[in-house]
Amino acid sequence: MSAIRVEGLRVSLDGTPIVLGVDLDVERGEWVTVIGPNGAGKSTALRAIGGLLPFDGTVELDGSPIDRLHRRERAKTIATVAQSPVVPPGMRVFDYVLLGRTPYVPPLGRESANDLAVVEQVLEELDLTRFAGRRLDTLSGGERQRAFLARALAQGAGILLLDEPTSALDIGHQQEVLELVDRLRAERALTVLATMHDLTTAGEYADRMVLLAGGRVVAAGTARDVLTEENLAKHYRVRVRVIEGEHGPLVVPVRG
Numbered sequence: 001m002s003a004i005r006v007e008g009l010r011v012s013l014d015g016t017p018i019v020l021g022v023d024l025d026v027e028r029g030e031w032v033t034v035i036g037p038n039g040a041g042k043s044t045a046l047r048a049i050g051g052l053l054p055f056d057g058t059v060e061l062d063g064s065p066i067d068r069l070h071r072r073e074r075a076k077t078i079a080t081v082a083q084s085p086v087v088p089p090g091m092r093v094f095d096y097v098l099l100g101r102t103p104y105v106p107p108l109g110r111e112s113a114n115d116l117a118v119v120e121q122v123l124e125e126l127d128l129t130r131f132a133g134r135r136l137d138t139l140s141g142g143e144r145q146r147a148f149l150a151r152a153l154a155q156g157a158g159i160l161l162l163d164e165p166t167s168a169l170d171i172g173h174q175q176e177v178l179e180l181v182d183r184l185r186a187e188r189a190l191t192v193l194a195t196m197h198d199l200t201t202a203g204e205y206a207d208r209m210v211l212l213a214g215g216r217v218v219a220a221g222t223a224r225d226v227l228t229e230e231n232l233a234k235h236y237r238v239r240v241r242v243i244e245g246e247h248g249p250l251v252v253p254v255r256g
């Protein structure tokens with residue numbers, strides 16, 4: 001059974017069609033990355049799959065149509081790290097990560113000892129324990145990105161949606177965050193659906209890639225299938241050289 005099955009996904013924003021019929025399957029434990037030029041509809045598709053936007057078509061998570069999952073059940077199944085998560089002003093790292101436990105807290109109830117223990121464990125795993133009492137807005141970009149991931153992991157969902165998880169990071173922190181996601185994916189058998197702009201890096205980490213342009217899937221398959229000079233020239237309108245690297249294709253833009 002697929003962890004994520006999307007068929008004929010259509011999404012409009014304020015009456016404008018943005019996602020125009022996307023099919024996508026992600027197996028359990030698989031990492032699939034959606035690439036595509038600015039405005040292709042990547043974030044919109046991801047938000048719909050995460051249940052954050054109304055859509056037409058089918059989205060199934062672990063075999064259940066997403067619209068049949070109640071909010072709490074859905075949050076226990078799929079966790080999203082948005083492109084720029086909204087951070088409540090002045091919030092401390094521990095309390096922010098604890099927000100991930102909201103679906104487990106009974107209405108009008110409080111977090112249990114288990115919820116607090118889960119947060120402590122996730123902070124430890126992501127090397128954030130020393131920041132637990134710090135305000136999120138005092139963390140560096142890489143530390144904050146780890147805190148965003150920590151909150152999603154505290155949710156205990158098996159499916160992780162990551163919208164440009166490394167866009168604000170230097171190459172060292174990019175690699176650190178992606179290695180971390182890859183390790184957690186192996187340890188916790190997570191399914192990862194991400195969007196990314198750095199094509200070489202995207203290809204290194206993804207089992208499969210999907211190229212979205214103009215709201216449609218225009219190429220899908222392994223990094224080698226998708227990251228071709230022809231595909232990138234056509235859909236990004238850029239001249240690139242694609243060189244065979246140790247971990248997959250290396251995409252190098254060349255001057256026209």
Ligand SMILES: Nc1ncnc2c1ncn2[C@@H]1O[C@H](COP(=O)(O)OP(=O)(O)OP(=O)(O)O)[C@@H](O)[C@H]1O
Pocket residue numbers: 013014015016018036037038039040041042043044045
């Ligand atoms: N409320 C809206 N009404 C109409 N169009 C919108 C609205 N919100 C976003 N859009 C448009 O939808 C398109 C897709 O946006 P989306 O953020 O999904 O693209 P993306 O592929 O994630 O782009 P990027 O790589 O720049 O993050 C963009 O052209 C954007 O301008």
